[in-house]
Amino acid sequence: MEEYFSPGHSACAGCGMPITVRHALNVLGKDVIVVNATSCLEIVSSAYPRSAWGVPYIHSLFENAGAIAAGVVASLRSQGNNHTKVVIFAGDGSTYDIGFGVLSGMLERNDDVLYICYDNEAYMNTGNQRSGSTPFGAATTTSPAGKVRHGKLQWKKPIAEIIAAHKVPYVATASIGYLADFENKVRRAKDLTGARFILTLAPCVTGWNYDSAKTIEIAKLAVDTGLWMLYEVEDGKFKLSLKPSQFTPVGDYLKMQGRFRHLNEDEIKFIQEHVNKSWSEVK
Amino acid sequence: MKFAIAKPRTSRENKTGDWRSSRPVTDTAKCIKCGTCVSVCPEGCVSGPDVKKSIQERELPKTDYDYCKGCGICANECPVKCIAMVLEEK
């Protein structure tokens, strides 16, 4: 089997990000060009003079992956190459925040690009600063749990919904806790054209503060508690991927992670109610 | 004319195996060759059971200790719990 993402990269032991990349590239195969925003992924995989990538790869800046990819695919098509796929790997920092406008432009133009966001819920590359993706109550270095304020006070930006509202061909949420589901979604996206987006929960050992062996387990628990909903929106039609027959209490998920250690029972209950409410609104 | 570029897969020159403090050891007698350890490894340094093949045709898993960082995900996810994380001798 050809290796599209090699070992020897310097991601932390137990990092969710290379798991995401390996599985995505397993499905996408050799005929791809990867566009990567500045991120943990970029730093660990492309330090001069080495590279972990076995497919053509370009890194430009933090916030312009969407536009770089638009240019790459346009250039390929102008040169007569109609088969090579262009895929973006970007973290939540680039996707939710600094690169959001550029992403929106790419979606509006329906550029033929598959955008995969590996979401570790903070700016992890620079040491765990809060992003628009950081969940309510999580402690980061710019939303620390202090005497007056208990972590991030805002809810996570509903990025997948915003992207789906652009009415692009395919939007999906995924988690590395459900790898077969993730691969299926990459496979579905691969067969379509136009702007496609997959948001993948990829836990971060260092930032979330948990035992490195638990990465997949935590990513699965996020889904099983209902905190992370797995779904697809294809051509405007919403399709739930998984509804837990019995939801695990969110507390089980939160208590596994140091970034939530400061939350008291009332705050956990508040989060549980929020999760319950969001599921009651799902058809 | 210098370009800040790199050849593919050259990260293999960086043997991250020296990061770990424990190593996964598989009890091959219990192993069912499901391929989970291959799938979940962040390094992609476990080879062997190819899920595209039938169970009889699959090989036993083999960890490339040159790269294994000892994260323990394989041990945690193994459905038959046949991987033990063993402390590295100094």
Next chain:
Amino acid sequence: MVRKTEEASIAIAEAVKNCEPDVVACYPITPSTHIAETLAKFYSDGELKCFIATESEFASISAICGASAAGGRAFSTTSSQGLALMHEVVYAAAGMRLPVVMVVGNRALSAPLNIWCDHQDSIAERDSGWIQLYCESAQEGLDTAIQAFKIAESTMLPTMVGVDGFYLTHTVEPVDVPTVEEVRKFLPKFNPQVKLDTENPISIGEYAMPADYQSFREDVHKDNLAAKSKIVEVHNEFQQMFGRNYGGLVESYRSEDADYVFVGMGSVIGNAKEAVDELRAKGKKVGIVRIRSFRPFPEDEVRKMLEGKKHVAVFEKSYSMGSFAPVYADVVNSLYPLKKRPMVSSFIGGLGGKDVTVKHVAEIFKTIRKREHMRVWV
């Protein structure tokens, strides 16, 4: 060649179209918008392979960087705030050695907001590693845009062509636009050694540790300097084929035996030439050195042309607040090695489109007869 009378922006867009770019990505901004609009019309008419109307200038320069990295010829145009917004990518493009071409309709930078001509926008990018060429006329603008692709693609340095906002972008005059066939004879197909290619899957845009990083940066500088000979070579080739001469890196107008020389860039040289002719008719020994290539700065040529002059007035439409005017500073530094240096004074004017007339230039020549060093805002 097709001779027509049209707005320079349209002619420039035609020239760019005839270079057969693979990707054009633009965001509109006064006064370069007409270039973008004309290219969009070509695309709608099926005469241009690709036109991406991006959501910002930051996206348009990023898109052309991606396009270039994927082996395509790429172009954009912008001015002022748009170029300022692109700043981060401007540096990245040079550092990544992506040979994109950009026509800048030179315009003032906010604040205050102003849509008219000066050079602050592109001067602000002078340290980036891009090649910067400034044009005096509409004809030179469209010719230099064509040359820019050849220069960029052979030096692997992105190239900026400065065309004065309104003075050039919006004026209507007779121009000769080389045809597609003629351009094909001049401009070879873009075939970069380094590109995104599934047959040879390299990684572009790596991150570098300190020693490597400095080495890469020094390399950009060295290659920018080395581009001087390529700029001259391409200029001369173009002159051979199309018969038009712009001097190469610098252009002299009656400066050889002049005692007093006006140094400048861009369309103001047109008025300066009229002032020189008037004064020469009265017996005054005056002349002009026009700087065409600002980056790389033609240090040797400037030194040679200004040695022995009594007083040089460097006029420019930009400034470095709190310090010296940039073109003036480069001229003074170029003269530094001389044992006997001419006096050089700095004149700043035309900011935000403030008028610089023939009378203003004549006044500058009159002022520098005083042989006192000065720095004056005109």
